[in-house]
Amino acid sequence: MRHAINKLWVTAVFIATTMLAVAAPPNMPRYRFVNYTIANGLPDNHVYCVLVDGNRVWAGTDNGLGLYENGKWKTYNTKDGLAHQAVLSLSLDKRTGDVWAGTMGGLSRISGGRIDTFTQLNSGLSNNVVYGVSVEGENVWVATAAGACRLNLSTVQWTLYNERNTPMEEIWVYGVSAAPDKVYFAVWGSGLMEYTQKTGNWDKYEDPDRETEMVLFKNQGLIHNVVSSVSYVDKIVWASTYFGDSRYDGRYWQNFLTKDSGLPSNFTNYVKSVDANHAWFCTDKGLAYYDGANWAVYTPSLVTGEPQMTVRNATGNVTAVPVTTAPANNYILGIDLQGGDIWVATAGGLSHGILQR
Amino acid sequence: MRRVKRSNRVQACLPVCLFAFGVVLLCLELSTAGAVRAAATGRTGEHLVYASPLELLFSPDGARLYVLCSQSDEVRVLDGVTYAVIKNIPVGHQPRGFSLSPDATRLFVANSWDDTLSVIDTRALNVAATWPVGAEPSSVVEDRQGRRLFVANRISNDIAVLNAQTGAREKQLVAGRGASYITPSPDRSRLYVTHIYPNATPHRTSPESEISVVDAARAEMVDRIPLRGIAGVFHVATSADGRLGVVAALHPKNLVPLTAVEHGAAMQDTLTLFGPRVGNKPVEVPLDELDRYAARPFGVAITPDNSRIYVTSGGSELVVAIDLPRLLHYVQTHGGPAYDLSASSNYVVTRIPVGHDPRGVALSPNGRRLVVANRLDDTISVIDTRTDRLVSTVALAGPKEVSVLRHGEQTFYTARQSFHGGIGCANCHIDSTFDGLQWDLEPDGLGRDILDNRTLEDIKDTAPYKWNGGNPDLPTECGPRTEKYFWRSENYDDLTLTDLVAYVRSLPARPNRSHLPGYELTPDQARGKVIFNRTADNFGKPIPEASRCSYCHSGDLGTNKRSFDVGTKKATDDSGLFDTPQLTDIALTAPYLHDGSAATLEEIWTIYNPHDRHGRTNDLTKDQLNDLIEYLRSR
Numbered sequence: 001m002r003h004a005i006n007k008l009w010v011t012a013v014f015i016a017t018t019m020l021a022v023a024a025p026p027n028m029p030r031y032r033f034v035n036y037t038i039a040n041g042l043p044d045n046h047v048y049c050v051l052v053d054g055n056r057v058w059a060g061t062d063n064g065l066g067l068y069e070n071g072k073w074k075t076y077n078t079k080d081g082l083a084h085q086a087v088l089s090l091s092l093d094k095r096t097g098d099v100w101a102g103t104m105g106g107l108s109r110i111s112g113g114r115i116d117t118f119t120q121l122n123s124g125l126s127n128n129v130v131y132g133v134s135v136e137g138e139n140v141w142v143a144t145a146a147g148a149c150r151l152n153l154s155t156v157q158w159t160l161y162n163e164r165n166t167p168m169e170e171i172w173v174y175g176v177s178a179a180p181d182k183v184y185f186a187v188w189g190s191g192l193m194e195y196t197q198k199t200g201n202w203d204k205y206e207d208p209d210r211e212t213e214m215v216l217f218k219n220q221g222l223i224h225n226v227v228s229s230v231s232y233v234d235k236i237v238w239a240s241t242y243f244g245d246s247r248y249d250g251r252y253w254q255n256f257l258t259k260d261s262g263l264p265s266n267f268t269n270y271v272k273s274v275d276a277n278h279a280w281f282c283t284d285k286g287l288a289y290y291d292g293a294n295w296a297v298y299t300p301s302l303v304t305g306e307p308q309m310t311v312r313n314a315t316g317n318v319t320a321v322p323v324t325t326a327p328a329n330n331y332i333l334g335i336d337l338q339g340g341d342i343w344v345a346t347a348g349g350l351s352h353g354i355l356q357r
Numbered sequence: 358m359r360r361v362k363r364s365n366r367v368q369a370c371l372p373v374c375l376f377a378f379g380v381v382l383l384c385l386e387l388s389t390a391g392a393v394r395a396a397a398t399g400r401t402g403e404h405l406v407y408a409s410p411l412e413l414l415f416s417p418d419g420a421r422l423y424v425l426c427s428q429s430d431e432v433r434v435l436d437g438v439t440y441a442v443i444k445n446i447p448v449g450h451q452p453r454g455f456s457l458s459p460d461a462t463r464l465f466v467a468n469s470w471d472d473t474l475s476v477i478d479t480r481a482l483n484v485a486a487t488w489p490v491g492a493e494p495s496s497v498v499e500d501r502q503g504r505r506l507f508v509a510n511r512i513s514n515d516i517a518v519l520n521a522q523t524g525a526r527e528k529q530l531v532a533g534r535g536a537s538y539i540t541p542s543p544d545r546s547r548l549y550v551t552h553i554y555p556n557a558t559p560h561r562t563s564p565e566s567e568i569s570v571v572d573a574a575r576a577e578m579v580d581r582i583p584l585r586g587i588a589g590v591f592h593v594a595t596s597a598d599g600r601l602g603v604v605a606a607l608h609p610k611n612l613v614p615l616t617a618v619e620h621g622a623a624m625q626d627t628l629t630l631f632g633p634r635v636g637n638k639p640v641e642v643p644l645d646e647l648d649r650y651a652a653r654p655f656g657v658a659i660t661p662d663n664s665r666i667y668v669t670s671g672g673s674e675l676v677v678a679i680d681l682p683r684l685l686h687y688v689q690t691h692g693g694p695a696y697d698l699s700a701s702s703n704y705v706v707t708r709i710p711v712g713h714d715p716r717g718v719a720l721s722p723n724g725r726r727l728v729v730a731n732r733l734d735d736t737i738s739v740i741d742t743r744t745d746r747l748v749s750t751v752a753l754a755g756p757k758e759v760s761v762l763r764h765g766e767q768t769f770y771t772a773r774q775s776f777h778g779g780i781g782c783a784n785c786h787i788d789s790t791f792d793g794l795q796w797d798l799e800p801d802g803l804g805r806d807i808l809d810n811r812t813l814e815d816i817k818d819t820a821p822y823k824w825n826g827g828n829p830d831l832p833t834e835c836g837p838r839t840e841k842y843f844w845r846s847e848n849y850d851d852l853t854l855t856d857l858v859a860y861v862r863s864l865p866a867r868p869n870r871s872h873l874p875g876y877e878l879t880p881d882q883a884r885g886k887v888i889f890n891r892t893a894d895n896f897g898k899p900i901p902e903a904s905r906c907s908y909c910h911s912g913d914l915g916t917n918k919r920s921f922d923v924g925t926k927k928a929t930d931d932s933g934l935f936d937t938p939q940l941t942d943i944a945l946t947a948p949y950l951h952d953g954s955a956a957t958l959e960e961i962w963t964i965y966n967p968h969d970r971h972g973r974t975n976d977l978t979k980d981q982l983n984d985l986i987e988y989l990r991s992r
Contacts, residue, residue: 009833095528097577112569112578114556121963122956124983138528146979154529155871156513157881157987160980 012145025311025319028289028296031342031353032078033089033307033325041064041073047345049334051090051099057336057343058099059350060087065110066350081115084107089175093135100140102130107142109252109296119149121250124158125149131185132229143173148193149257161195168193168205175229175270177237186227190247198309205248215257222246223255228269234276240268245281256281262295262312263288270334282332282343283316287344298353301324327351361793378907385594400764400856402861405756407763408433410730410737412454412656412717416479417461419722422751424730424737425455431755432466432475437721440737440751445605446481448475452494453511454496454538458503458521459545465492467508470868474508474524488524491517495537500546500573507571509536509550512870514699514943516550516569516795518576530578532569533590533694534793534802540593540602541573548573549595551604554793555588557947560954564794568604568631568639582639586695589787592717594657594666601634601685605654605668607784608641608695611794614803618776618845619647620698624784626651627695628668642684642693643700644668644677649708650779652772653675654944656718658727660742665706665728667740669715672772676709676718676729676738678745678832707745711738714770733767761844768853775844782839782857786813791946795953799842805929815866815941819916824951826936831858837932866941870991877904878991885988888981895976904973906985915940915992924970925950943988948991958986 036042036059044063051058059066063215064077067088069230076082084105089098099112106119106128118125125142132143140151149161166191176184187192191206207225215223224243231238239246244266247254256263265285273279277292286299286308293314301308307326312318329348336343340355394735409428415421415437422440424433430450434443449468457479464477467490474497476486491510498507500520506519514536515529540549548571555564566587569934570580584590596602608625615623621643631639644651650673659666659681666679683706687693691700692776712731715738719728729738737751759767768774769789773780785792788917791812797804801815808824812871821827822834835855840846849857880885889906890945893899911917926933935951950953955965962974962982969975977985 060762086726096530097575097579098531109531112581114581116531116557120979122960124959124979126979126988154513158983159881160983164978164980338605 025317025321026291026294026313028291028294028311028321030309030321030323031298031325031357032356033298033327033344034075035325035328035349035354036068036352037328037349043073043075043077045328045349046347047333047350048088049090049349050336050343050345051092052336052338052343053092053097053099057338057346057350057352058090058101060090060101060103060196060334060342062086064110074293076110078105080109080119083117083130084117085189089130089132091133091135091140095137096330098135100133100135102133103140104129106130107133107140108211124151126160127161131173132175134176134178134183135178139178141176141178141183143176143185145172147171148173148176165204166193166195169281171210174227177192177230177232179232181235181290182232182234182237184230184239186230186239188227189225190227191222191225192227192230192237192246194237212243213342215255218255219253219259221253222248223257229271231271231273231279233273236273236276238271238273238279240271242267244268245271247279249276256290262318263309264292264297264299269332272335274335274337280335280342282335283353284331286330287327287332287335296321298323298327299330300328300333302330308309327353363913374920376724387439390799400761401758402761402859405760407733407975408735408753408755409732410735410753411452412732413728413730413737414455414457414464414720415719415721416457417722421479422719422728422737423455423464425452425458425717426753427451427453427732430468430757432464432477435751440739442754446477446482448477448484449487451471454509456496456498456539456866459498459501460503463499463649465497465499467497471495472868472870474506474519476524486524490519490524490526491529492514493867496539498539498541498545498548501575504864505573506574507539507548507550507573509552510540511535511553511746512867513774514552515546516571520661525601527576528962530569530571530576532578533567533581535787536569538590538592540595543597543599546573547571547599549593549604550604551590551593551606553589553591553787554791557956558801560948560952561612561795564609564670566606568593568602584629584639584701586643587627587629588792589784592657594659596630596634596659597661597664598633598664601630601632601659601663601938603657603659603666604631606641606655607653609785609792609794611796611822614797614799616803618779618843618882621645621650621696621779623780623843625695626654626670628654628657628666630684630688630693634685640656640688640693641695642688642704643695643698644670644705645779646701646743647698648774648777650777651708652778652780653770653784655716656729658720660720665742665745667718667720667742669711669718669729670708670733671714671716671770672784673708673778674711674715674771674773676711676715676727676740678706678709678721679704680706689773695802709738709740709747709749711740712736713752713767713966715966727889733770759858759931761859762863764766764853764855765858765863768849768857769860774840774846774849774962775924780843782835785810788791789813789861792800793947795948801931806931807927807929808949809948810936812942812946813861813864815864815914817862817864817937819914819918819939821918822938824935825932826934827928831861835861867945869991871944871959871987879987881984881987882991883987883988884981885984885991887987888977895981900973906971908936909972910940922970923966923972924968925954925965927952927954942992943992958989981986 034258036198044061046062049060056178057068086104091101127144127146128201170189172188183195194203208221219304265283270282281288309323329346331347334345342353344351382787406424411427412425414423422435451470453469454467466475478485492512508517535554550569566584568582656669699908712734716731828834920934922933
């Protein structure tokens with residue numbers, strides 16, 4: 001009898017523990033968002049990209065490049081030498097502290113306050129519409145509307161990559177992520193391009209079913225050929241597309257869709273990986289964070305506009321987490337990390353997510 | 358120049374005078390004619406190797422004086438008191454800058470023409486290591502901790518950051534165009550870097566330069582102090598407390614027609630003050646007076662007690678002594694407009710004549726002596742800073758004879774030939790190259806025929822000269838034309854002009870850094886060469902001979918020495934016919950076209966060749982244009 005009671009007691013404890021475990025959402029990061037708009041000094045509310053450089057934060061907007069430093073905004077525009085007012089991409093040269101800005105009118109380097117601009121007319125830059133830029137070592141890798149290119153800072157030589165010397169079929173290059181071993185390019189309509197630095201060889205990753213509106217072969221290759229951005233960290237490549245997202249470890253593909261992940265939308269503008277298992281996804285329906293098993297989504301409600309945070313655990317259970325702040329807009333375009341904090345570029349302002357301990 | 362000639366004449370006459378006292382007056386009279394010729398004709402045409410001291414350094418204890426000898430490729434080590442030679446140490450080719458490590462155990466030498474650093478062990482007094490660096494290293498400074506070296510590279514316009522123990526390059530920082538001189542703050546936490554060519558600005562706008570400020574601990578560029586209207590920036594000096602910086606620079610007047618040279622109408626010689634002592638904004642003050650110029654200021658020193666600033670004037674062959682407290686008072690009360698030629702009388706104490714082309718200066722550790730490197734005399738002037746007087750002149754070992762080339766170089770670098778001694782050849786041809794500016798010269802009419810200044814390197818076989826090809830030879834270019842429109846003063850005598858021309862003809866092209874070892878072409882350059890020489894366009898259509906790159910830019914120098922209309926005539930130009938420029942080191946001499954309207958090589962074809970008159974290029978893909986540029990960079 002005692003044995004039966006003990007067994008019942010253990011079973012009850014197990015069930016209660018399990019229920020508690022199911023009920024409690026995973027411990028995903030929570031933020032208090034402070035939003036910046038033109039009302040408090042941001043050059044423009046439409047923020048394409050954001051870059052953190054220590055205590056300084058750069059915001060590429062539709063009307064200039066903003067620098068947030070010591071609690072104040074400073075704006076760089078064409079009168080300061082910026083290639084174009086619309087700044088689409090940013091990259092930091094960690095060796096020198098120089099910031100590279102890809103714009104709608106060329107590529108600009110901001111160095112010690114001086115701006116030098118490279119365009120398709122005054123330099124070897126392949127095209128003035130610079131969607132992506134990534135500095136690695138002595139090379140500046142550039143994604144443009146007419147192919148990719150590389151500026152060697154030591155020799156000041158430009159090398160162009162396009163349909164003539166790579167497997168690129170389309171040359172609308174939306175993003176680039178460079179590391180010492182590989183450089184990846186997100187090509188709109190042509191999948192993911194991989195450049196091996198040591199050999200100079202190119203490889204190409206495409207959607208195996210090549211369907212634009214269906215996914216027939218999930219986890220057998222890139223989710224879609226319309227790739228909007230790429231992030232390569234710890235030898236893992238993450239790609240965002242307008243039809244879902246992908247992770248590739250060199251052997252296996254793992255794809256993410258709204259129907260079977262915590263993604264709030266398949267339409268993903270930008271992906272930034274933290275390491276091999278953690279990544280941020282910037283979608284048209286909010287900002288998503290993936291920790292390798294669980295998902296968190298941060299956004300103002302698409303219906304009411306009220307701040308909203310949801311957590312989806314590994315088994316698919318979704319829990320709403322009460323929050324009082326959210327990113328400035330649900331249309332997320334970019335993100336960068338500042339220690340535990342995040343800075344989020346949205347179509348309605350720049351948001352500083354302050355990690356809540 | 359006239360003063361020096363007279364000195365030579367007196368020397369030539371001296372035996373005669375000693376021999377016959379009664380004919381002194383007659384002798385001096387003769388010296389104005391025959392004796393000059395005798396001295397000139399006596400010059401050797403040999404290529405003599407002079408020391409050509411460029412920079413000086415005292416050891417911290419004052420026991421040694423290091424002399425950087427730019428032509429003999431040495432560092433000469435002298436006793437710091439007696440100036441007796443201790444040792445001559447061979448270094449690399451054309452050393453341009455040097456500095457001691459903070460503990461003074463190592464002396465770093467930037468060898469500008471072979472792109473190396475010589476590391477001298479100051480105890481053993483020999484070269485302990487030679488490290489490759491960037492393109493045309495011109496100065497070098499080690500950080501306080503001895504971790505990093507910072508090297509200003511003139512051609513690559515950057516500051517190379519090296520591991521101070523191994524010489525391994527970590528990175529390069531973007532500096533101003535023609536980065537050349539680095540001065541550390543007293544605690545070496547900041548490095549101030551200057552550059553000799555102006556940064557790129559829109560066509561026909563005021564030139565702009567900068568003092569690039571490097572955070573030495575982070576090895577990052579943290580600020581750029583703007584120098585508006587300035588083109589040609591040389592040495593910086595900082596006060597002992599680090600609260601004041603002073604930089605010597607040229608302030609050209611290239612946006613207005615060059616109708617006169619008096620009253621500083623062509624160029625002004627200035628100092629710019631920066632740092633907490635003068636507030637947040639740099640202040641530019643003139644060194645010139647109405648008829649007393651300080652042409653081409655170069656070296657600067659501030660005494661430890663902040664009482665004096667000394668500035669060398671290469672063109673005027675003197676040292677300007679400035680009362681620093683009075684200068685600061687003037688700046689605080691007047692602001693300091695650079696164009697006010699009455700200003701310098703408020704703070705210039707005296708002008709001390711020294712030798713030919715004085716360049717670098719150094720103060721003894723106690724600040725009592727200022728030594729000056731007279732580059733084209735092979736002498737060192739020693740000035741007592743308590744009296745501001747020249748107390749001795751130390752002759753360096755080497756040829757005593759002034760060769761034709763040496764005399765030509767002295768003529769090139771002096772400003773004494775021009776009216777009031779305001780400018781010389783080297784004002785616009787900095788270090789015998791160019792200045793990156795466009796000028797409006799008078800003979801074509803005011804506001805007409807704006808012309809880009811061309812480099813002098815390797816021009817001896819590129820006649821005719823001028824953009825309109827109007828000067829058939831260098832004697833015409835350097836003689837009547839220069840005398841009339843630049844010097845506006847007396848003519849050169851024939852032999853001086855001959856020597857000047859001989860010097861200009863002797864200027865070689867600097868090493869081309871785009872070449873692979875063995876002068877092979879890279880794949881890009883090879884493809885570009887094919888485009889350069891092609892006879893049919895991308896559509897298979899034959900290109901007329903005159904529309905091929907290789908037709909006008911033929912031969913080793915890249916010019917057929919004829920004039921063509923390539924469709925670049927502007928509304929202000931009288932003619933569209935322009936001399937075909939040589940391609941030697943063309944990548945270094947931006948901007949391009951006769952008026953400097955093309956900021957880069959690319960713009961020659963992307964903007965200024967809409968109708969294929971400057972060669973058939975509009976069929977080229979961007980890849981092909983890039984290849985063509987790469988080939989041109991290898992020329």
